Amino acid sequence: MDIYFHPTYTDVENATETTRKSQLIATSLYTDPIPNVRVVSPMDFTGEAERLAAVAHSRAYLEAVRTGTPTDVARSNGLAWCPNLYGMAIAHSAGLVAAVDTALAGDTTSGSLSSGLHHASRTAGMGFCTINGVAVAVYAALARGAANVLVLDIDAHCGGGTFDILGADPRFTQIDVSTSFTYDRFPASGNHRRIPAHSGDYLQRIEEALDHAASLHAPDLVVVNAGMDPVNDGVPVDDMAVRERLVRDFVGSTPAVFAIAGGYGWGGHSYDDIVSWHRLTISEWASR
Ligand SMILES: [Zn+2]
DSSP: OEEEOOGGGGOSSOOSHHHHHHHHHHHHHHHSOOTTOEEEOOGGGHHHHHHHHHHHSOHHHHHHHHHOOSHHHHTTTSSOOOTTHHHHHHHHHHHHHHHHHHHHHHTSEEEEOOOSOTTOOSSOOBTTBOSOHHHHHHHHHHHTTOSOEEEEEOSSSOOHHHHHHHTTOTTEEEEEEESOOTTOOSOOOTTEEEEEOOTTTHHHHHHHHHHHHHHSOOOSEEEEEOOOGGGGGTOOHHHHHHHHHHHHHHHTTSOEEEEOOOOOOTTTOOHHHHHHHHHHHHHHHHTO
8 A cells, every 4th residue: 555755744844743643654664564564655645745735725724824914814723833833744745646546546545645735715724734645635536537526534524624624525525423522613514514422422423424434426436534533532542543443444445545544642641652553544444
């Protein structure tokens, strides 16, 4: 399984989990390989990612991300602005475009060590998210002829930015299972199903989401925003491992891609912990 990463993913001054952990995960894949996983550069897809980001976002917002002004818009993602911010965010999106290309061309699965995506709306960043690479991935799939795309957003937080961008497109369906309501700015409606969950009922809510997904028209591509930050809301790591198995079972033979999304040090967790959580996703996907 090809997984996309490039050091540009971490090439910003602001040091947070979102802007640092991908390198640590990639390094772990070299020092402690997972069978059947190959780390590949997505940088050939940078041009397409830029073009699709310009479809997803307003010109004024992207210009602010590029130039740093106006300051409130440039910093709406909650990160300090630096000149590399735009290139960093585009690289994360390029990883998902590359993964979509691989998944659809090879009728297979792929992923990218991308995060900082799903809260970014058409006109602003939010919650460490700058460019909405989930939306960019959907656009990349539609451009390749996919008739319908399912976004399964199982990050702790709701992917409202993705729905803000794509909600009116009938080729797009989004199902969220959320344990946190911090960035809940875009209410779910229509083709967006929102399932609140708590640490005690988390796997039941995941099964409910997957049952609902299975009842829909079969998608041509599944995009999984596989945040591990439910752990930060108290979901046991063992349950997260089960979640990854259930989601991968649901995906079956449908082309699918994952982004790593959230997963933080809150609650006394180390970067080693965070890397080990995201490796659960990679191991499960690479084992089929
Ligand atoms: Zn999150």
